[in-house]
Amino acid sequence: MKALEKSEPREGLWMTRAPVPEIGPDDVLIKINKTGICGTDIHIWNWDDWASKTVPVPMITGHEFAGEIVEIGRNVDDLEVGQRCSGEGHLIGKHSRQSRSGKFHLDPETRGIGVNEQGAFAEYLRLPAFNVVPLPDEIDDEIGAILDPLGNAVHTALSFDLVGEDVLITGAGPIGIMAAAVARHVGARNVVITDVNQARLDLATRVVDVVPVNVAREDLKGIEKKLGMKEGFDVGLEMSGNQIALDQMVENLVMGGRIALLGIPPGKSPVDWSRIVFKAITIKGVYGREIFETWYKMIAMLQNGLDVRNVITHRFGVDDFEKGFAAMKSGEAGKVVLSWQ
Ligand code: NAD
Numbered sequence: 001m002k003a004l005e006k007s008e009p010r011e012g013l014w015m016t017r018a019p020v021p022e023i024g025p026d027d028v029l030i031k032i033n034k035t036g037i038c039g040t041d042i043h044i045w046n047w048d049d050w051a052s053k054t055v056p057v058p059m060i061t062g063h064e065f066a067g068e069i070v071e072i073g074r075n076v077d078d079l080e081v082g083q084r085c086s087g088e089g090h091l092i093g094k095h096s097r098q099s100r101s102g103k104f105h106l107d108p109e110t111r112g113i114g115v116n117e118q119g120a121f122a123e124y125l126r127l128p129a130f131n132v133v134p135l136p137d138e139i140d141d142e143i144g145a146i147l148d149p150l151g152n153a154v155h156t157a158l159s160f161d162l163v164g165e166d167v168l169i170t171g172a173g174p175i176g177i178m179a180a181a182v183a184r185h186v187g188a189r190n191v192v193i194t195d196v197n198q199a200r201l202d203l204a205t206r207v208v209d210v211v212p213v214n215v216a217r218e219d220l221k222g223i224e225k226k227l228g229m230k231e232g233f234d235v236g237l238e239m240s241g242n243q244i245a246l247d248q249m250v251e252n253l254v255m256g257g258r259i260a261l262l263g264i265p266p267g268k269s270p271v272d273w274s275r276i277v278f279k280a281i282t283i284k285g286v287y288g289r290e291i292f293e294t295w296y297k298m299i300a301m302l303q304n305g306l307d308v309r310n311v312i313t314h315r316f317g318v319d320d321f322e323k324g325f326a327a328m329k330s331g332e333a334g335k336v337v338l339s340w341q
C-alpha cells in the first residue's frame with residue numbers, strides 16, 4: 001500500500017510502499033479515505049527536538065482520518081465491514097489507575113498512532129476496535145478527518161459552563177477557531193478571538209460569528225468596552241501556546257475567571273502566579289479528548305447545527321502531499337485535508 005512515512009531521521013516525509021497491516025483478534029482494518037494534517041505532523045516533518053526524541057524511524061505518520069472498515073478481528077462483534085468511521089488515535093493501556101477508573105484519556109501508558117505506532121497516512125490503518133468511532137451519514141469523510149482536532153476544541157471549550165458567558169479565545173489556529181464555533185453553538189454571550197496573524201482572524205470570521213481582535217494592533221480593553229463588558233471575560237480558552245497571550249488572558253479575565261489551557265508553550269514560561277492567586281483564577285490543563293465522551297458530544301453537536309466546514313481551506317490528492325504540507329507551513333491555512341481515494 002501507499003504510505004506517507006518518516007523513513008529517515010531528517011527533515012521531510014516520503015511516499016513509500018508498505019505492507020498492508022495484519023490485524024489481531026481485537027482490531028479492525030480501515031481503508032483510509034481522507035486525512036487531516038496536524039501541527040504534530042509538521043513537527044515530525046521538520047524533525048525538531050520533540051520529534052527526534054519521540055518518534056522511532058521508520059514510522060507511517062498521521063492520526064486524523066476517516067475511512068471504511070474492510071476487515072474485522074475475530075473477537076470484534078459490534079462493528080461491520082463497510083461501516084464508515086473515524087477513530088481515537090490515542091491507544092490506551094488497561095492497567096493504570098486512571099484507565100481502570102474509566103478516565104481513558106488520562107492513561108499515562110497512552111501511545112499515539114502516527115507518533116509511537118504506525119499511523120493513518122496510508123491506504124490502510126490497523127486500529128483496535130475499541131478506538132473506532134462509527135460515523136453517521138450526516139458526517140462526511142472530510143469532517144470525519146478533522147474530528148481529532150475538533151475534539152481538542154470541544155474538550156477544551158466544554159471544560160467550563162459557557163452558557164451566557166463572555167469567552168476569550170487566544171490563538172485563531174484551526175483549533176481556536178473551532179473552539180469559537182463550539183462556544184457559539186452552546187450559547188456563550190460574547191466570543192472574542194485573538195491572534196497576531198490577520199489571515200487567521202479573517203478565516204475565523206468565515207467559520208463562525210466571532211469578534212476577531214488582532215492584538216498586534218488593537219487593545220482588548222477597547223473591544224470589551226465596545227461590547228459592553230465591564231469586568232472582563234468569564235472564561236478563557238488558551239489556544240496559542242504563546243506566553244504573551246496567556247498574560248493578556250489573565251489580565252482580561254473577571255475575578256474568579258476560569259482558564260482552559262490547550263496551547264503548548266515551546267518551553268518553560270514565566271507565569272505571574274500572584275496575579276492568578278489574587279484574581280482567584282481556576283486553570284485547567286487540557287490534553288487530547290475525553291475518550292469517548294468528547295466524541296459523543298461533538299458528533300451530536302455536528303448533527304444539530306455545529307458547522308466547522310469552512311475551517312478546511314485546502315484539499316489535495318495525497319500525491320500532492322508536499323503542497324498540503326507547504327500550505328500548513330505558510331501559517332495561513334486552516335485545516336488541510338488529503339484524499340486517499
Ligand atoms: P496553530 O499553531 O495553528 O495556531 C496557533 C495560533 O496562535 C496561530 O495562528 C498564531 O498566530 C497564534 N498566536 C501566536 N501568538 C499569539 C498571541 N500573542 N496572541 C494570540 N494568538 C497568537 O495551532 P492549532 O493547531 O490551532 O493548535 C492550537 C494549540 O494547541 C497549539 O499550541 C498546539 O500545539 C496545541 N495542541 C494541544 C493539544 C493538547 O492535547 N493539549 C492538542 C492539539 C494541539
Ligand code: ZN
Pocket residue numbers: 038039040063064148149
Ligand atoms: Zn491532530
